[in-house]
Amino acid sequence: MKNESTIIDVPAETSSAMKGKAPLIGMAKDHTTSASGGYKRGLSIFDFLLRLAAIIAASVAAGTMFTSDETLPFFTQFLQFEAGYDDLPTYQFFVIAMSMVSGYLVLSLPISVVTIVRPLATAPRLLLLVLDTAALAFNMAAASSAAAISYLAHNGNQNTNWLPICQQFGDFCLKSSGAVVSSFVAVVFFTILVVLSGVALKRH
Amino acid sequence: MAKESTTIDVGEPSTVTKSASHVEVDEKKKKGFVAAAAGGGYKRGLAIFDFLLRLAAIGITIGASSVMFTAEETLPFFTQFLQFQAGYDDFPTFQFFVISIAIVASYLVLSLPFSIVTIVRPLAVAPRLILLISDTVILTLTTAAAGAAAAIVYLAHNGNSNTNWLPICQQFGDFCQATSTAVVAASISVVFFVLLIVISAIALKRH
Numbered sequence: 001m002k003n004e005s006t007i008i009d010v011p012a013e014t015s016s017a018m019k020g021k022a023p024l025i026g027m028a029k030d031h032t033t034s035a036s037g038g039y040k041r042g043l044s045i046f047d048f049l050l051r052l053a054a055i056i057a058a059s060v061a062a063g064t065m066f067t068s069d070e071t072l073p074f075f076t077q078f079l080q081f082e083a084g085y086d087d088l089p090t091y092q093f094f095v096i097a098m099s100m101v102s103g104y105l106v107l108s109l110p111i112s113v114v115t116i117v118r119p120l121a122t123a124p125r126l127l128l129l130v131l132d133t134a135a136l137a138f139n140m141a142a143a144s145s146a147a148a149i150s151y152l153a154h155n156g157n158q159n160t161n162w163l164p165i166c167q168q169f170g171d172f173c174l175k176s177s178g179a180v181v182s183s184f185v186a187v188v189f190f191t192i193l194v195v196l197s198g199v200a201l202k203r204h
Numbered sequence: 205m206a207k208e209s210t211t212i213d214v215g216e217p218s219t220v221t222k223s224a225s226h227v228e229v230d231e232k233k234k235k236g237f238v239a240a241a242a243g244g245g246y247k248r249g250l251a252i253f254d255f256l257l258r259l260a261a262i263g264i265t266i267g268a269s270s271v272m273f274t275a276e277e278t279l280p281f282f283t284q285f286l287q288f289q290a291g292y293d294d295f296p297t298f299q300f301f302v303i304s305i306a307i308v309a310s311y312l313v314l315s316l317p318f319s320i321v322t323i324v325r326p327l328a329v330a331p332r333l334i335l336l337i338s339d340t341v342i343l344t345l346t347t348a349a350a351g352a353a354a355a356i357v358y359l360a361h362n363g364n365s366n367t368n369w370l371p372i373c374q375q376f377g378d379f380c381q382a383t384s385t386a387v388v389a390a391s392i393s394v395v396f397f398v399l400l401i402v403i404s405a406i407a408l409k410r411h
Contacts, residue, residue, distance in 0.1 A: 087366035090355045122409045129405045133340070133398050137347050144351035148297045152359070153367075159294040160360075162369040191340055194401070198336040201408045202329050 040119035043200045047128075047193060048112045054189035055105045058139070061182035062098035065091060065146075068175035072168060083165065083172040090149045091176065097142035098183055104135050115200070122201060129197035136190040143183040150177050247326035250407045254335075254400060255319045258312055261396040265309040265346075268389035272302050272353075275382035279375060290372065290379040297356045298383065304349040305390055311342050322407070329408065336404040343397040350390035357387050 069084040085091040108131065114124045153173055156164035166173035275298075276291040292298040315338065321331045360380055363371030373380035 083366070088364060089362075090358065126405055126409060130402050133343070133401050136340070137343060137394055137398055140344050140347035141351035141354075144348040145355035147348075148352035148355040149359075151296065152356075152369075155296075157295065159290070160370070160372050162359075163367070165367045187344060191344060194340045195337050198333060198340075198405055198408060201405060202333060203409070 037119045040200050041116060043196055044112065044116040044119055047196050047200075048109070048116060050189050050193055050196070051105055051109060051112055054186050054193070055102055057182050057186035057189060058098050058102040058105060061143075061179045061186065062095050062102060064175050064182065065095050065098070065179035068172050068179065070169050070172035083169040085176070088149055090145050094142045094146040094179070094183070097138055098179075098186075101135055101139050101142075101186065104131070108132075119200075125197050125201050129194060129201065132190055132194050132197065136187065136194060139183060139190060140187050143180060143187055146176070146180045146183070150180050244326045247407045248323060250403050251319065251322040251326055254403050254407075255316070255323060257396055257400055257403070258316060258319055261393050261400070262309055262312045264389050264393045264396070265305050265312065268386045268393065269302055269305040269309060271382055271389065272298060272305070272386035275379055275386065277376050277379040290376045292383070295356055297352045301349045301353040301386070301390070304345050305386075305393075308342055308346050308349075308393070311338070315339075326407075332404050332408050336401060336408065339397060339401050339404065343394065343401065346390060346397060347394050350387060350394055353383070353387045353390065357383050 065085050070082070072081040074081065085095055108128060111124050111128055115121070115128070118124070150173070152162060152164070153169075153176070154164055154166045156162050272292050277289070279288040281288065292302055315335060318331045318335050322328065322335070325331070357380070359369060359371070360376075360383070361371055361373045363369050
């Protein structure tokens with residue numbers, strides 16, 4: 001193998017000029033990576049805060065429905081003098097579902113922290129998006145079915161002779177309706193969380 | 205400015221260098237093409253699956269809405285307490301169901317062009333992001349309609365002894381059958397929407 005030689009002309013520069021140029025190149029590199037990591041980190045922090053708010057909304061919903069008992073001080077001929085969430089299977093489903101959703105949100109907090117610490121990793125965000133979508137659907141199902149029953153309790157239905165029980169059980173109706181509203185707030189939070197994860201997953 | 209010269213030893217003779225560099229350039233080009241096609245390839249597959257899911261969801265939602273709309277029954281006799289006629293418009297929840305599932309079906313038809321754009325341009329981010337956001341909103345609407353109608357259907361089948369709400373399915377069997385079918389169809393479309401959102405998310409993922 002013959003060795004070839006070539007001569008390259010290197011323009012000489014003063015050492016101070018060379019020193020002055022070198023750091024700029026290093027700084028430019030850092031800027032580009034942290035820019036995309038920066039806004040994604042911001043999205044992750046917003047995601048974490050939303051999750052905390054959704055935990056509060058979901059647990060308030062479950063707790064309010066769970067403690068919405070009311071006992072009337074008198075007897076009526078047709079209706080029971082006691083009303084609680086366990087008298088209506090839909091409300092039982094609501095309490096169980098909202099508790100599960102709150103538990104899921106608490107368990108997803110570490111994954112959210114991981115997306116803050118590693119803003120460019122896609123696996124935790126994708127996992128959060130899929131789980132959040134399932135939790136959103138579950139939350140909405142519980143909220144809407146309880147809302148249908150609340151509507152019936154407030155207004156009744158003339159065609160089927162279903163009487164509005166809110167006439168007698170005012171406190172029970174108030175608390176259960178409040179719980180339904182709180183779970184709809186949690187649904188809004190979940191929608192924003194899913195959209196956030198989708199935007200943060202986006203490639204550049 | 206004084207010019208300095210330096211001598212660098214190049215290891216191989218010129219003929220060997222030429223052919224080696226050609227091979228390298230060709231391989232680099234090949235790698236580049238393969239990478240683009242592979243990334244585009246599986247995303248295109250996901251986009252096609254997305255399109256087919258949308259078509260199936262259109263069919264199911266139109267079916268659910270129309271079955272609920274035509275769920276009427278007139279009994280041939282009188283009873284003292286209950287009406288002898290039942291239709292979807294006797295229940296505000298069922299009215300909400302028909303209207304919102306119809307809205308969902310028309311949204312799905314309008315989203316088909318976006319889905320086709322993602323098939324044609326598998327690496328574009330904007331159409332997929334639009335589809336993801338609007339699919340999430342429509343998912344909540346579909347789930348709301350399906351859940352509320354399911355609560356009423358459950359009541360119609362079982363009643364509630366604590367509130368003295370009688371189960372009307374005893375008298376209106378056909379009506380109950382039709383409404384239950386519509387609710388099941390809407391629930392299946394909810395599953396389709398969850399799949400659509402997950403597909404958009406996976407396709408959005410960067411490498």
